[in-house]
Amino acid sequence: MNTTTNKFHIPNDIIREIISHVDPKDINTLYSCLLINRAWCEHIIPLLWKNPFNIIKKNPRKLVSIYFNFCDEQTKSIIRIVNHNKTLIKYPSYLQKVSFMKIYDATLDLVLFNNNKAENEKIQSFPSKKDQILSIMLSKEILKMFLNNSPRLEYLKIDISRELKRRTCCEFISFSSLNTALTRLNTLHCSNDNANNEILKVIAQSSTSIKNIIISENDDWNNYNVGIINLTISKLIKVQQGIEKVTINEVSKGITEILSSLKSQKNTLKELHFNHVSFIKDENALKYISNFSENLKELRFKNCYGLTNNVMKQLLNVEFPKLISLEINNDDYFSHTEKYPTKEILELIKNLGNNLSELILNTSSFSNSILHHIKKYCNNLTTLGLDIGYNQLLPLFELFKSLNKLERFIVQNDGGSIHIDNWLEKIPHSITSLEVSGWIISPKGLKDFLNINRNKINVLSWRLPTNVNFDDYSNIIDNYTIKNNLYFVKNLQNQHQKGQYWDEIRVEFI
Secondary structure, three states, X not given: OOOHHHOOOOOHHHHHHHHHOOOOOOHHHHHHHHOOOHHHHHHHHHHHHOOHHHHOOOOOHHHHHHHHHHOOHHHHHHHOOOOOOOOOOOHHHHOOEEEHHHHHHHHHHHHHHOOXXXXXXXOOOOOOHHHHHHXXXXXXXXXXHHXXXXXXXXXXXXXXXXXXXXXXXXXXXXXXXXXXXXXXXXXXXXXXXXXXXXXXXXXXXXXXXXXXXXXXXXOOOOOOOOHHHHHHHHHHHHOOOOOOEEEEEOOOOOHHHHHHHHHHHOOOOOEEEEEOOEOOOOOOHHHHHHHOHHHOOEEEEEOOEOOOHHHHHXXXXXXXXXXXXXXXXXXXOOOOOOOOOHHHHHHHHHHHHHHOOEEEEEEOOOOHHHHXXXXXXXXXXXXEEXXXXXXXXXXXXXXXXXOOOOOEEEEOOOOOOEEOHHHHHHOOOOOOEEEEEEEEOOHHHHHHHHHHOOOOOOEEEEEOOOOOOXXXXXXXXXXXXXXXXXXXXXXXXXXXXXXXXXXXXXXXXX
16 A cells, blocks of 8 residues: 555644744744745745735845736736746735835836946935836836735725825825725725825725725825815725724824714724824814714824814814824923913813723823812723823822722823832832833832732833943843742833933833
């Protein structure tokens, strides 16, 4: 009986188990596994080609030279630079994550290389406009090919940079239809400029599965001509069957239209984030949150412009039955005028009350009345982030007495060089993450804190005293990790403000 054919057979589940222990970015090991035999190849190919632009860092032109095999004959005739070899493996079918600018960077690498540039020569910082225009045109064709041949696509970022758009006068990504339904598309990152209008129309007709949408602005803030694209984004939102998270980045116009369209997602929308958004032209936009607030769990404002009392008061008429996380992290972006929304923030804290488990307030004009309201209305907090100065320390420690569930405390500003050693015993013993990067803790203070705290610490961050470095803390950290059977990862950063420099340390225990 001949048994040689099965002698070295490894079951598929064992192959998968072995591969699961290989770093997805370890391309050399994955490639070696791929060459073992056909069975291993069938398991490795999907891993190598699901997010290839993040794996191949050197010579990314090799990727697009392969992908050009799947473009139409007209595109191949344009480039006239690659010897296209037919392949039996449909590489685009494994793609799960892609960004337009990643495609563009790889295509530009190919264009420059084929302009008689040496293999080891770096891409110019400012390639010619002609090369950029050709690279954009080819990148568009590759993107269209992906959307027609990548049914596993889960993440799509359409992100022609503002600078590249200006330099090349790129007007739009032309599209007519898709041959494949994007049934797995989970996350869409797009911008509200007309360059994306046609492709977003097609995506709206081909995908209803988007859970996470990120909208950025790619035009000058003074350009008011965004009505068409806002209408397209609104239609795209309305046809989705369950958006859970919306992030609006650096948008200065059209916020009202975006928020109005989210009424269609009121049964599923849980998170709404505003980052570097300007409400100057959309003062009444936040009132539309009432149309989808019933299932909202997170509401975050980070470094937004024009977040005045007139804007914030729109939230006071909104009911948030399930909101557990509120972040108003605006630092110096608030207006230092009578329009500052202190009253509205206080009223909002009162309305949300004990439903809140996370509250982060980092504003340029922090008042003790905020601490009073938190103490009175928000006793179920597990995470608290504040902009605390020395004058607020005593009211803060009084507040701590009412927060029996507090696990994470954050101080994000420079704290006015507060030395906290003598106050560490007043930090709640329930704390597992103490992230006070603005407060100074000495080695002795850290040792005393770790000794008195009853829970295992997950994260510590603090400001180092002058002329003290991490080596002065290393023995304390080492002893703590040994005692609790942990490992730690540290991150040291140099900070500066108003001519002053200091070091901040962050330690994560795992």
